[in-house]
Amino acid sequence: NRRIVLASRPVGAPTSDNFRLETLAKPEPKQGEVLLRTIYLSLDPYMRGRMSDAKSYAEPVALGEVMIGGTVCQVEVSNHPDFAVGEWVLAYNVGWQSYAVSGAEGLLKLGANPSHPSYALGVMGMPGFTAYMGLLDIGAPKAGETIVVAAATGPVGATVGQIGKLKGARVVGIAGGADKCRHAVEVLGFDACIDHKSADFAAELAAACPDGIDVYFENVGGAVFDTVIPLLNTSARIPVCGLISQYNATELPAGPDRLSLLMGLILTKRIKVQGFIIFDDYGHRYGEFEQDMSQWLAEGKIQYREQIEQGLENAPEQLIGLLEGKNFGKLVIQVNQP
Ligand code: NDP
Structure with a gap:
Protein backbone atom coordinates (compact mmCIF):
# COMPACT_ATOMS: atom_id res chain seq x y z
CA ASN A 1 0.00 0.00 0.00
CA ARG A 2 1.32 3.42 -0.95
CA ARG A 3 0.08 6.62 0.65
CA ILE A 4 0.94 10.30 0.68
CA VAL A 5 0.93 12.08 4.03
CA LEU A 6 1.22 15.74 4.98
CA ALA A 7 4.88 16.10 6.01
CA SER A 8 4.86 19.83 6.85
CA ARG A 9 2.56 22.83 6.49
CA PRO A 10 3.17 25.11 3.50
CA VAL A 11 3.99 28.79 3.83
CA GLY A 12 2.73 30.34 0.60
CA ALA A 13 2.60 27.94 -2.35
CA PRO A 14 2.96 24.25 -1.37
CA THR A 15 6.16 22.47 -2.42
CA SER A 16 6.95 18.78 -2.82
CA ASP A 17 8.65 18.88 0.62
CA ASN A 18 5.23 19.34 2.22
CA PHE A 19 4.30 15.78 1.15
CA ARG A 20 5.81 12.36 1.91
CA LEU A 21 5.23 9.10 0.03
CA GLU A 22 5.10 6.09 2.36
CA THR A 23 4.89 2.36 1.63
CA LEU A 24 3.07 0.11 4.10
CA ALA A 25 1.59 -3.39 4.13
CA LYS A 26 -1.83 -3.72 2.51
CA PRO A 27 -4.43 -3.36 5.31
CA GLU A 28 -6.76 -6.28 6.11
CA PRO A 29 -10.49 -5.75 6.57
CA LYS A 30 -12.19 -7.11 9.69
CA GLN A 31 -15.76 -8.41 9.89
CA GLY A 32 -18.13 -5.67 8.68
CA GLU A 33 -15.38 -3.94 6.67
CA VAL A 34 -14.24 -3.83 3.05
CA LEU A 35 -10.81 -3.41 1.44
CA LEU A 36 -11.00 -0.62 -1.13
CA ARG A 37 -8.70 -0.33 -4.11
CA THR A 38 -8.40 3.32 -5.19
CA ILE A 39 -8.91 3.83 -8.90
CA TYR A 40 -9.38 7.64 -9.09
CA LEU A 41 -8.31 10.36 -6.66
CA SER A 42 -9.82 13.84 -7.06
CA LEU A 43 -7.54 16.86 -6.66
CA ASP A 44 -9.39 20.00 -5.60
CA PRO A 45 -8.52 23.56 -4.54
CA TYR A 46 -9.91 23.09 -0.98
CA MET A 47 -7.00 20.73 -0.23
CA ARG A 48 -4.72 23.76 0.10
CA GLY A 49 -6.89 24.93 3.00
CA ARG A 50 -6.66 21.55 4.77
CA MET A 51 -2.86 21.67 4.61
CA SER A 52 -2.95 24.82 6.72
CA ASP A 53 -3.83 25.01 10.41
CA ALA A 54 -5.47 28.44 10.09
CA LYS A 55 -9.01 28.40 11.54
CA SER A 56 -11.53 27.35 8.89
CA TYR A 57 -14.86 25.61 8.34
CA ALA A 58 -13.14 22.20 8.45
CA GLU A 59 -10.40 20.62 10.55
CA PRO A 60 -6.91 20.60 9.01
CA VAL A 61 -5.14 17.39 8.05
CA ALA A 62 -2.83 16.50 10.95
CA LEU A 63 0.92 16.28 10.27
CA GLY A 64 1.86 12.72 9.33
CA GLU A 65 -1.74 11.89 8.35
CA VAL A 66 -2.89 10.82 4.89
CA MET A 67 -3.95 13.76 2.70
CA ILE A 68 -7.71 14.10 2.49
CA GLY A 69 -9.57 13.69 -0.80
CA GLY A 70 -12.54 12.19 -2.59
CA THR A 71 -11.85 8.87 -4.31
CA VAL A 72 -13.63 6.42 -6.56
CA CYS A 73 -12.69 2.90 -5.50
CA GLN A 74 -13.50 -0.73 -6.20
CA VAL A 75 -14.20 -3.24 -3.48
CA GLU A 76 -11.31 -5.73 -3.52
CA VAL A 77 -12.25 -7.79 -0.43
CA SER A 78 -15.65 -7.68 1.23
CA ASN A 79 -16.47 -8.73 4.78
CA HIS A 80 -19.68 -6.70 4.64
CA PRO A 81 -23.02 -8.18 3.47
CA ASP A 82 -24.01 -5.04 1.50
CA PHE A 83 -20.88 -4.85 -0.67
CA ALA A 84 -19.81 -7.23 -3.44
CA VAL A 85 -16.26 -7.68 -4.74
CA GLY A 86 -15.70 -5.48 -7.81
CA GLU A 87 -18.44 -3.00 -6.90
CA TRP A 88 -17.60 0.73 -7.32
CA VAL A 89 -17.97 3.27 -4.49
CA LEU A 90 -17.36 6.97 -3.87
CA ALA A 91 -15.42 7.45 -0.61
CA TYR A 92 -14.32 10.47 1.39
CA ASN A 93 -12.42 8.49 4.08
CA VAL A 94 -9.68 7.03 1.86
CA GLY A 95 -7.74 10.04 0.59
CA TRP A 96 -4.33 9.90 -1.06
CA GLN A 97 -3.59 6.16 -0.82
CA SER A 98 -3.77 3.14 -3.07
CA TYR A 99 -5.72 0.86 -0.65
CA ALA A 100 -7.80 1.48 2.46
CA VAL A 101 -10.06 -0.41 4.82
CA SER A 102 -13.51 1.07 5.41
CA GLY A 103 -16.75 0.34 7.18
CA ALA A 104 -19.95 0.87 5.19
CA GLU A 105 -20.51 4.35 6.57
CA GLY A 106 -19.46 7.15 4.26
CA LEU A 107 -19.43 4.95 1.15
CA LEU A 108 -21.75 5.90 -1.69
CA LYS A 109 -22.54 3.04 -4.07
CA LEU A 110 -21.84 3.68 -7.77
CA GLY A 111 -22.92 0.25 -9.04
CA ALA A 112 -21.22 -2.78 -10.56
CA ASN A 113 -20.38 -1.23 -13.91
CA PRO A 114 -20.77 2.58 -14.01
CA SER A 115 -20.25 4.07 -17.50
CA HIS A 116 -18.03 6.96 -16.29
CA PRO A 117 -16.93 6.19 -12.69
CA SER A 118 -14.67 9.26 -12.43
CA TYR A 119 -17.61 11.60 -13.13
CA ALA A 120 -18.63 11.07 -9.49
CA LEU A 121 -15.66 13.28 -8.58
CA GLY A 122 -16.61 16.06 -10.99
CA VAL A 123 -19.64 16.91 -13.05
CA MET A 124 -21.87 14.38 -11.19
CA GLY A 125 -20.23 15.03 -7.83
CA ASP A 281 -25.51 24.21 3.19
CA TYR A 282 -27.04 22.06 0.47
CA GLY A 283 -26.36 18.40 1.32
CA HIS A 284 -30.10 17.83 1.72
CA ARG A 285 -30.72 18.94 -1.90
CA TYR A 286 -28.32 16.54 -3.63
CA GLY A 287 -31.25 14.60 -5.16
CA GLU A 288 -32.46 17.60 -7.20
CA PHE A 289 -29.01 18.07 -8.66
CA GLU A 290 -28.54 14.39 -9.40
CA GLN A 291 -31.81 14.20 -11.28
CA ASP A 292 -31.26 17.32 -13.41
CA MET A 293 -27.59 16.67 -14.14
CA SER A 294 -28.09 13.00 -15.13
CA GLN A 295 -30.76 14.12 -17.55
CA TRP A 296 -28.66 16.97 -19.02
CA LEU A 297 -25.69 14.63 -19.51
CA ALA A 298 -27.87 11.95 -21.12
CA GLU A 299 -29.30 14.58 -23.49
CA GLY A 300 -25.81 15.84 -24.39
CA LYS A 301 -26.57 19.29 -22.96
CA ILE A 302 -23.51 19.41 -20.67
CA GLN A 303 -19.94 18.88 -21.90
CA TYR A 304 -17.31 17.71 -19.42
CA ARG A 305 -13.53 17.77 -19.72
CA GLU A 306 -11.20 15.79 -17.43
CA GLN A 307 -7.44 15.81 -17.10
CA ILE A 308 -6.50 12.32 -15.86
CA GLU A 309 -2.89 11.97 -14.67
CA GLN A 310 -1.29 8.60 -13.93
CA GLY A 311 0.26 7.60 -10.60
CA LEU A 312 -0.29 8.52 -6.95
CA GLU A 313 3.32 9.76 -6.71
CA ASN A 314 2.43 12.62 -9.10
CA ALA A 315 -0.43 13.96 -6.97
CA PRO A 316 1.65 16.58 -5.08
CA GLU A 317 3.05 18.13 -8.26
CA GLN A 318 -0.41 18.15 -9.84
CA LEU A 319 -2.03 19.84 -6.82
CA ILE A 320 0.72 22.48 -6.81
CA GLY A 321 0.01 23.07 -10.52
CA LEU A 322 -3.77 23.31 -9.95
CA LEU A 323 -3.20 26.27 -7.64
CA GLU A 324 -1.25 27.98 -10.48
CA GLY A 325 -3.85 27.26 -13.18
CA LYS A 326 -1.83 24.51 -14.91
CA ASN A 327 -4.77 22.07 -15.04
CA PHE A 328 -7.19 22.13 -17.98
CA GLY A 329 -10.43 20.48 -16.89
CA LYS A 330 -11.25 18.42 -13.81
CA LEU A 331 -7.97 17.13 -12.36
CA VAL A 332 -8.03 13.43 -11.43
CA ILE A 333 -5.20 11.06 -10.51
CA GLN A 334 -5.48 7.47 -11.70
CA VAL A 335 -4.03 5.54 -8.77
CA ASN A 336 -4.70 1.93 -9.88
CA GLN A 337 -6.13 0.38 -13.03
CA PRO A 338 -9.70 -0.94 -12.62
P1 NDP B 1 -10.44 24.33 -11.20
O1 NDP B 1 -10.22 22.99 -11.79
O2 NDP B 1 -11.13 25.35 -12.00
O3 NDP B 1 -8.94 24.79 -10.85
C1 NDP B 1 -8.60 25.97 -10.41
C2 NDP B 1 -8.47 27.04 -11.54
O4 NDP B 1 -8.44 28.30 -10.91
C3 NDP B 1 -7.18 26.99 -12.31
O5 NDP B 1 -7.16 26.05 -13.34
C4 NDP B 1 -7.09 28.40 -12.83
O6 NDP B 1 -7.85 28.53 -14.02
C5 NDP B 1 -7.78 29.21 -11.74
N1 NDP B 1 -6.79 29.97 -10.97
C6 NDP B 1 -5.80 29.49 -10.20
N2 NDP B 1 -5.07 30.50 -9.70
C7 NDP B 1 -5.63 31.64 -10.16
C8 NDP B 1 -5.34 33.02 -9.99
N3 NDP B 1 -4.31 33.43 -9.23
N4 NDP B 1 -6.13 33.92 -10.61
C9 NDP B 1 -7.16 33.52 -11.38
N5 NDP B 1 -7.48 32.23 -11.59
C10 NDP B 1 -6.72 31.31 -10.98
O7 NDP B 1 -11.14 24.25 -9.77
P2 NDP B 1 -12.63 23.87 -9.32
O8 NDP B 1 -13.57 24.03 -10.45
O9 NDP B 1 -12.58 22.56 -8.63
O10 NDP B 1 -12.94 24.97 -8.21
C11 NDP B 1 -13.23 26.30 -8.57
C12 NDP B 1 -13.45 27.13 -7.31
O11 NDP B 1 -14.58 26.62 -6.58
C13 NDP B 1 -12.28 27.12 -6.32
O12 NDP B 1 -12.12 28.41 -5.80
C14 NDP B 1 -12.75 26.18 -5.23
O13 NDP B 1 -12.14 26.44 -4.00
C15 NDP B 1 -14.23 26.49 -5.21
N6 NDP B 1 -15.09 25.44 -4.63
C16 NDP B 1 -15.91 25.79 -3.59
C17 NDP B 1 -16.80 24.91 -3.02
C18 NDP B 1 -17.71 25.37 -1.94
O14 NDP B 1 -18.39 24.54 -1.33
N7 NDP B 1 -17.78 26.66 -1.66
C19 NDP B 1 -16.84 23.51 -3.49
C20 NDP B 1 -15.98 23.24 -4.64
C21 NDP B 1 -15.13 24.18 -5.17
P3 NDP B 1 -7.44 29.57 -15.18
O15 NDP B 1 -6.14 29.08 -15.74
O16 NDP B 1 -8.56 29.50 -16.11
O17 NDP B 1 -7.30 30.91 -14.52
Whole structure:
Protein backbone atom coordinates (compact mmCIF):
# COMPACT_ATOMS: atom_id res chain seq x y z
CA ASN A 1 0.00 0.00 0.00
CA ARG A 2 1.32 3.42 -0.95
CA ARG A 3 0.08 6.62 0.65
CA ILE A 4 0.94 10.30 0.68
CA VAL A 5 0.93 12.08 4.03
CA LEU A 6 1.22 15.74 4.98
CA ALA A 7 4.88 16.10 6.01
CA SER A 8 4.86 19.83 6.85
CA ARG A 9 2.56 22.83 6.49
CA PRO A 10 3.17 25.11 3.50
CA VAL A 11 3.99 28.79 3.83
CA GLY A 12 2.73 30.34 0.60
CA ALA A 13 2.60 27.94 -2.35
CA PRO A 14 2.96 24.25 -1.37
CA THR A 15 6.16 22.47 -2.42
CA SER A 16 6.95 18.78 -2.82
CA ASP A 17 8.65 18.88 0.62
CA ASN A 18 5.23 19.34 2.22
CA PHE A 19 4.30 15.78 1.15
CA ARG A 20 5.81 12.36 1.91
CA LEU A 21 5.23 9.10 0.03
CA GLU A 22 5.10 6.09 2.36
CA THR A 23 4.89 2.36 1.63
CA LEU A 24 3.07 0.11 4.10
CA ALA A 25 1.59 -3.39 4.13
CA LYS A 26 -1.83 -3.72 2.51
CA PRO A 27 -4.43 -3.36 5.31
CA GLU A 28 -6.76 -6.28 6.11
CA PRO A 29 -10.49 -5.75 6.57
CA LYS A 30 -12.19 -7.11 9.69
CA GLN A 31 -15.76 -8.41 9.89
CA GLY A 32 -18.13 -5.67 8.68
CA GLU A 33 -15.38 -3.94 6.67
CA VAL A 34 -14.24 -3.83 3.05
CA LEU A 35 -10.81 -3.41 1.44
CA LEU A 36 -11.00 -0.62 -1.13
CA ARG A 37 -8.70 -0.33 -4.11
CA THR A 38 -8.40 3.32 -5.19
CA ILE A 39 -8.91 3.83 -8.90
CA TYR A 40 -9.38 7.64 -9.09
CA LEU A 41 -8.31 10.36 -6.66
CA SER A 42 -9.82 13.84 -7.06
CA LEU A 43 -7.54 16.86 -6.66
CA ASP A 44 -9.39 20.00 -5.60
CA PRO A 45 -8.52 23.56 -4.54
CA TYR A 46 -9.91 23.09 -0.98
CA MET A 47 -7.00 20.73 -0.23
CA ARG A 48 -4.72 23.76 0.10
CA GLY A 49 -6.89 24.93 3.00
CA ARG A 50 -6.66 21.55 4.77
CA MET A 51 -2.86 21.67 4.61
CA SER A 52 -2.95 24.82 6.72
CA ASP A 53 -3.83 25.01 10.41
CA ALA A 54 -5.47 28.44 10.09
CA LYS A 55 -9.01 28.40 11.54
CA SER A 56 -11.53 27.35 8.89
CA TYR A 57 -14.86 25.61 8.34
CA ALA A 58 -13.14 22.20 8.45
CA GLU A 59 -10.40 20.62 10.55
CA PRO A 60 -6.91 20.60 9.01
CA VAL A 61 -5.14 17.39 8.05
CA ALA A 62 -2.83 16.50 10.95
CA LEU A 63 0.92 16.28 10.27
CA GLY A 64 1.86 12.72 9.33
CA GLU A 65 -1.74 11.89 8.35
CA VAL A 66 -2.89 10.82 4.89
CA MET A 67 -3.95 13.76 2.70
CA ILE A 68 -7.71 14.10 2.49
CA GLY A 69 -9.57 13.69 -0.80
CA GLY A 70 -12.54 12.19 -2.59
CA THR A 71 -11.85 8.87 -4.31
CA VAL A 72 -13.63 6.42 -6.56
CA CYS A 73 -12.69 2.90 -5.50
CA GLN A 74 -13.50 -0.73 -6.20
CA VAL A 75 -14.20 -3.24 -3.48
CA GLU A 76 -11.31 -5.73 -3.52
CA VAL A 77 -12.25 -7.79 -0.43
CA SER A 78 -15.65 -7.68 1.23
CA ASN A 79 -16.47 -8.73 4.78
CA HIS A 80 -19.68 -6.70 4.64
CA PRO A 81 -23.02 -8.18 3.47
CA ASP A 82 -24.01 -5.04 1.50
CA PHE A 83 -20.88 -4.85 -0.67
CA ALA A 84 -19.81 -7.23 -3.44
CA VAL A 85 -16.26 -7.68 -4.74
CA GLY A 86 -15.70 -5.48 -7.81
CA GLU A 87 -18.44 -3.00 -6.90
CA TRP A 88 -17.60 0.73 -7.32
CA VAL A 89 -17.97 3.27 -4.49
CA LEU A 90 -17.36 6.97 -3.87
CA ALA A 91 -15.42 7.45 -0.61
CA TYR A 92 -14.32 10.47 1.39
CA ASN A 93 -12.42 8.49 4.08
CA VAL A 94 -9.68 7.03 1.86
CA GLY A 95 -7.74 10.04 0.59
CA TRP A 96 -4.33 9.90 -1.06
CA GLN A 97 -3.59 6.16 -0.82
CA SER A 98 -3.77 3.14 -3.07
CA TYR A 99 -5.72 0.86 -0.65
CA ALA A 100 -7.80 1.48 2.46
CA VAL A 101 -10.06 -0.41 4.82
CA SER A 102 -13.51 1.07 5.41
CA GLY A 103 -16.75 0.34 7.18
CA ALA A 104 -19.95 0.87 5.19
CA GLU A 105 -20.51 4.35 6.57
CA GLY A 106 -19.46 7.15 4.26
CA LEU A 107 -19.43 4.95 1.15
CA LEU A 108 -21.75 5.90 -1.69
CA LYS A 109 -22.54 3.04 -4.07
CA LEU A 110 -21.84 3.68 -7.77
CA GLY A 111 -22.92 0.25 -9.04
CA ALA A 112 -21.22 -2.78 -10.56
CA ASN A 113 -20.38 -1.23 -13.91
CA PRO A 114 -20.77 2.58 -14.01
CA SER A 115 -20.25 4.07 -17.50
CA HIS A 116 -18.03 6.96 -16.29
CA PRO A 117 -16.93 6.19 -12.69
CA SER A 118 -14.67 9.26 -12.43
CA TYR A 119 -17.61 11.60 -13.13
CA ALA A 120 -18.63 11.07 -9.49
CA LEU A 121 -15.66 13.28 -8.58
CA GLY A 122 -16.61 16.06 -10.99
CA VAL A 123 -19.64 16.91 -13.05
CA MET A 124 -21.87 14.38 -11.19
CA GLY A 125 -20.23 15.03 -7.83
CA MET A 126 -19.03 17.78 -5.51
CA PRO A 127 -17.90 20.37 -8.12
CA GLY A 128 -20.99 19.91 -10.31
CA PHE A 129 -23.28 20.14 -7.28
CA THR A 130 -21.44 23.30 -6.18
CA ALA A 131 -22.00 24.93 -9.56
CA TYR A 132 -25.68 23.93 -9.65
CA MET A 133 -26.61 25.15 -6.16
CA GLY A 134 -24.44 28.27 -6.12
CA LEU A 135 -25.74 29.43 -9.49
CA LEU A 136 -29.42 28.47 -9.20
CA ASP A 137 -30.08 29.07 -5.51
CA ILE A 138 -27.90 32.13 -4.85
CA GLY A 139 -27.23 33.53 -8.35
CA ALA A 140 -30.85 32.90 -9.48
CA PRO A 141 -30.24 34.00 -13.09
CA LYS A 142 -33.12 35.10 -15.28
CA ALA A 143 -33.23 34.65 -19.05
CA GLY A 144 -31.40 37.48 -20.80
CA GLU A 145 -29.22 38.38 -17.81
CA THR A 146 -25.42 38.31 -17.96
CA ILE A 147 -23.46 35.78 -15.88
CA VAL A 148 -19.69 36.02 -15.46
CA VAL A 149 -17.65 33.10 -14.09
CA ALA A 150 -13.86 32.66 -13.79
CA ALA A 151 -11.86 29.42 -13.73
CA ALA A 152 -14.29 28.88 -16.62
CA THR A 153 -12.92 25.56 -17.87
CA GLY A 154 -12.63 23.92 -14.43
CA PRO A 155 -15.36 21.57 -13.19
CA VAL A 156 -17.19 24.29 -11.24
CA GLY A 157 -16.87 27.15 -13.75
CA ALA A 158 -17.64 25.03 -16.84
CA THR A 159 -20.79 23.71 -15.19
CA VAL A 160 -21.90 27.16 -13.98
CA GLY A 161 -21.63 28.54 -17.51
CA GLN A 162 -23.43 25.66 -19.19
CA ILE A 163 -26.30 25.70 -16.69
CA GLY A 164 -26.48 29.46 -17.20
CA LYS A 165 -26.91 28.91 -20.95
CA LEU A 166 -29.62 26.29 -20.30
CA LYS A 167 -31.45 28.95 -18.26
CA GLY A 168 -31.26 31.45 -21.14
CA ALA A 169 -28.59 33.78 -19.78
CA ARG A 170 -25.68 35.40 -21.60
CA VAL A 171 -22.54 33.73 -20.23
CA VAL A 172 -19.08 35.26 -20.21
CA GLY A 173 -16.19 33.16 -18.94
CA ILE A 174 -12.80 34.24 -17.64
CA ALA A 175 -9.90 31.80 -18.04
CA GLY A 176 -6.13 31.67 -18.21
CA GLY A 177 -4.86 31.52 -21.80
CA ALA A 178 -6.15 31.26 -25.37
CA ASP A 179 -6.70 27.47 -25.39
CA LYS A 180 -8.96 27.56 -22.34
CA CYS A 181 -10.89 30.56 -23.71
CA ARG A 182 -11.42 28.83 -27.06
CA HIS A 183 -12.66 25.69 -25.29
CA ALA A 184 -15.15 27.74 -23.25
CA VAL A 185 -16.71 29.24 -26.38
CA GLU A 186 -16.40 26.41 -28.91
CA VAL A 187 -17.05 23.35 -26.71
CA LEU A 188 -18.91 24.67 -23.66
CA GLY A 189 -21.00 27.17 -25.65
CA PHE A 190 -20.19 30.32 -23.66
CA ASP A 191 -21.01 33.58 -25.46
CA ALA A 192 -17.48 34.89 -24.81
CA CYS A 193 -14.44 34.06 -22.71
CA ILE A 194 -11.74 36.55 -21.73
CA ASP A 195 -8.12 35.75 -20.83
CA HIS A 196 -7.33 37.24 -17.42
CA LYS A 197 -3.62 37.27 -18.37
CA SER A 198 -4.30 39.62 -21.31
CA ALA A 199 -2.87 43.14 -21.04
CA ASP A 200 -6.30 44.54 -21.99
CA PHE A 201 -8.27 42.27 -19.64
CA ALA A 202 -10.43 45.04 -18.12
CA ALA A 203 -11.38 46.57 -21.49
CA GLU A 204 -12.04 43.14 -23.04
CA LEU A 205 -14.27 42.08 -20.15
CA ALA A 206 -16.22 45.36 -20.32
CA ALA A 207 -16.70 44.91 -24.07
CA ALA A 208 -17.97 41.34 -23.54
CA CYS A 209 -20.55 42.59 -21.00
CA PRO A 210 -22.27 45.49 -22.80
CA ASP A 211 -25.27 45.28 -20.43
CA GLY A 212 -23.18 44.92 -17.27
CA ILE A 213 -23.05 41.88 -14.98
CA ASP A 214 -26.10 40.49 -13.15
CA VAL A 215 -24.52 37.36 -11.64
CA TYR A 216 -20.83 37.12 -10.84
CA PHE A 217 -20.05 33.57 -9.70
CA GLU A 218 -16.93 34.11 -7.58
CA ASN A 219 -14.32 31.36 -7.94
CA VAL A 220 -11.04 33.28 -7.82
CA GLY A 221 -11.12 36.68 -6.07
CA GLY A 222 -8.12 39.03 -6.26
CA ALA A 223 -7.40 40.94 -9.47
CA VAL A 224 -10.27 39.27 -11.35
CA PHE A 225 -12.81 40.46 -8.77
CA ASP A 226 -11.31 43.98 -8.87
CA THR A 227 -11.96 44.02 -12.63
CA VAL A 228 -15.53 42.76 -12.27
CA ILE A 229 -16.61 45.29 -9.60
CA PRO A 230 -17.19 48.33 -11.86
CA LEU A 231 -19.33 46.24 -14.23
CA LEU A 232 -21.81 45.01 -11.60
CA ASN A 233 -25.44 46.03 -12.17
CA THR A 234 -27.97 47.18 -9.61
CA SER A 235 -29.40 44.08 -7.86
CA ALA A 236 -26.46 41.90 -8.96
CA ARG A 237 -25.92 38.60 -7.10
CA ILE A 238 -22.51 37.22 -6.14
CA PRO A 239 -22.41 33.59 -5.00
CA VAL A 240 -19.01 33.44 -3.23
CA CYS A 241 -17.81 29.94 -3.99
CA GLY A 242 -14.02 30.19 -3.85
CA LEU A 243 -11.09 32.61 -3.83
CA ILE A 244 -8.38 30.46 -5.38
CA SER A 245 -6.10 33.38 -6.29
CA GLN A 246 -5.68 33.95 -2.52
CA TYR A 247 -5.16 30.39 -1.26
CA ASN A 248 -1.35 30.64 -1.35
CA ALA A 249 -1.25 34.26 -0.14
CA THR A 250 0.82 35.02 2.96
CA GLU A 251 -0.37 38.61 3.39
CA LEU A 252 -3.25 40.91 2.50
CA PRO A 253 -3.12 42.59 -0.95
CA ALA A 254 -1.27 45.90 -1.23
CA GLY A 255 -3.26 49.02 -0.29
CA PRO A 256 -5.02 51.36 -0.46
CA ASP A 257 -7.75 49.53 1.46
CA ARG A 258 -10.82 49.50 -0.83
CA LEU A 259 -13.21 47.75 1.52
CA SER A 260 -15.28 50.87 2.28
CA LEU A 261 -15.66 51.55 -1.46
CA LEU A 262 -16.85 47.98 -1.98
CA MET A 263 -19.33 48.20 0.91
CA GLY A 264 -20.63 51.49 -0.50
CA LEU A 265 -21.20 49.84 -3.86
CA ILE A 266 -22.98 46.88 -2.24
CA LEU A 267 -25.26 49.38 -0.50
CA THR A 268 -26.08 51.72 -3.37
CA LYS A 269 -26.43 48.95 -5.95
CA ARG A 270 -28.20 46.57 -3.49
CA ILE A 271 -25.84 43.74 -4.37
CA LYS A 272 -26.34 40.34 -2.72
CA VAL A 273 -23.07 38.67 -1.70
CA GLN A 274 -23.44 35.19 -0.21
CA GLY A 275 -20.86 32.56 0.60
CA PHE A 276 -21.69 28.84 0.77
CA ILE A 277 -20.04 25.53 1.65
CA ILE A 278 -21.68 22.98 -0.58
CA PHE A 279 -22.40 19.94 1.60
CA ASP A 280 -22.94 21.94 4.81
CA ASP A 281 -25.51 24.21 3.19
CA TYR A 282 -27.04 22.06 0.47
CA GLY A 283 -26.36 18.40 1.32
CA HIS A 284 -30.10 17.83 1.72
CA ARG A 285 -30.72 18.94 -1.90
CA TYR A 286 -28.32 16.54 -3.63
CA GLY A 287 -31.25 14.60 -5.16
CA GLU A 288 -32.46 17.60 -7.20
CA PHE A 289 -29.01 18.07 -8.66
CA GLU A 290 -28.54 14.39 -9.40
CA GLN A 291 -31.81 14.20 -11.28
CA ASP A 292 -31.26 17.32 -13.41
CA MET A 293 -27.59 16.67 -14.14
CA SER A 294 -28.09 13.00 -15.13
CA GLN A 295 -30.76 14.12 -17.55
CA TRP A 296 -28.66 16.97 -19.02
CA LEU A 297 -25.69 14.63 -19.51
CA ALA A 298 -27.87 11.95 -21.12
CA GLU A 299 -29.30 14.58 -23.49
CA GLY A 300 -25.81 15.84 -24.39
CA LYS A 301 -26.57 19.29 -22.96
CA ILE A 302 -23.51 19.41 -20.67
CA GLN A 303 -19.94 18.88 -21.90
CA TYR A 304 -17.31 17.71 -19.42
CA ARG A 305 -13.53 17.77 -19.72
CA GLU A 306 -11.20 15.79 -17.43
CA GLN A 307 -7.44 15.81 -17.10
CA ILE A 308 -6.50 12.32 -15.86
CA GLU A 309 -2.89 11.97 -14.67
CA GLN A 310 -1.29 8.60 -13.93
CA GLY A 311 0.26 7.60 -10.60
CA LEU A 312 -0.29 8.52 -6.95
CA GLU A 313 3.32 9.76 -6.71
CA ASN A 314 2.43 12.62 -9.10
CA ALA A 315 -0.43 13.96 -6.97
CA PRO A 316 1.65 16.58 -5.08
CA GLU A 317 3.05 18.13 -8.26
CA GLN A 318 -0.41 18.15 -9.84
CA LEU A 319 -2.03 19.84 -6.82
CA ILE A 320 0.72 22.48 -6.81
CA GLY A 321 0.01 23.07 -10.52
CA LEU A 322 -3.77 23.31 -9.95
CA LEU A 323 -3.20 26.27 -7.64
CA GLU A 324 -1.25 27.98 -10.48
CA GLY A 325 -3.85 27.26 -13.18
CA LYS A 326 -1.83 24.51 -14.91
CA ASN A 327 -4.77 22.07 -15.04
CA PHE A 328 -7.19 22.13 -17.98
CA GLY A 329 -10.43 20.48 -16.89
CA LYS A 330 -11.25 18.42 -13.81
CA LEU A 331 -7.97 17.13 -12.36
CA VAL A 332 -8.03 13.43 -11.43
CA ILE A 333 -5.20 11.06 -10.51
CA GLN A 334 -5.48 7.47 -11.70
CA VAL A 335 -4.03 5.54 -8.77
CA ASN A 336 -4.70 1.93 -9.88
CA GLN A 337 -6.13 0.38 -13.03
CA PRO A 338 -9.70 -0.94 -12.62
P1 NDP B 1 -10.44 24.33 -11.20
O1 NDP B 1 -10.22 22.99 -11.79
O2 NDP B 1 -11.13 25.35 -12.00
O3 NDP B 1 -8.94 24.79 -10.85
C1 NDP B 1 -8.60 25.97 -10.41
C2 NDP B 1 -8.47 27.04 -11.54
O4 NDP B 1 -8.44 28.30 -10.91
C3 NDP B 1 -7.18 26.99 -12.31
O5 NDP B 1 -7.16 26.05 -13.34
C4 NDP B 1 -7.09 28.40 -12.83
O6 NDP B 1 -7.85 28.53 -14.02
C5 NDP B 1 -7.78 29.21 -11.74
N1 NDP B 1 -6.79 29.97 -10.97
C6 NDP B 1 -5.80 29.49 -10.20
N2 NDP B 1 -5.07 30.50 -9.70
C7 NDP B 1 -5.63 31.64 -10.16
C8 NDP B 1 -5.34 33.02 -9.99
N3 NDP B 1 -4.31 33.43 -9.23
N4 NDP B 1 -6.13 33.92 -10.61
C9 NDP B 1 -7.16 33.52 -11.38
N5 NDP B 1 -7.48 32.23 -11.59
C10 NDP B 1 -6.72 31.31 -10.98
O7 NDP B 1 -11.14 24.25 -9.77
P2 NDP B 1 -12.63 23.87 -9.32
O8 NDP B 1 -13.57 24.03 -10.45
O9 NDP B 1 -12.58 22.56 -8.63
O10 NDP B 1 -12.94 24.97 -8.21
C11 NDP B 1 -13.23 26.30 -8.57
C12 NDP B 1 -13.45 27.13 -7.31
O11 NDP B 1 -14.58 26.62 -6.58
C13 NDP B 1 -12.28 27.12 -6.32
O12 NDP B 1 -12.12 28.41 -5.80
C14 NDP B 1 -12.75 26.18 -5.23
O13 NDP B 1 -12.14 26.44 -4.00
C15 NDP B 1 -14.23 26.49 -5.21
N6 NDP B 1 -15.09 25.44 -4.63
C16 NDP B 1 -15.91 25.79 -3.59
C17 NDP B 1 -16.80 24.91 -3.02
C18 NDP B 1 -17.71 25.37 -1.94
O14 NDP B 1 -18.39 24.54 -1.33
N7 NDP B 1 -17.78 26.66 -1.66
C19 NDP B 1 -16.84 23.51 -3.49
C20 NDP B 1 -15.98 23.24 -4.64
C21 NDP B 1 -15.13 24.18 -5.17
P3 NDP B 1 -7.44 29.57 -15.18
O15 NDP B 1 -6.14 29.08 -15.74
O16 NDP B 1 -8.56 29.50 -16.11
O17 NDP B 1 -7.30 30.91 -14.52
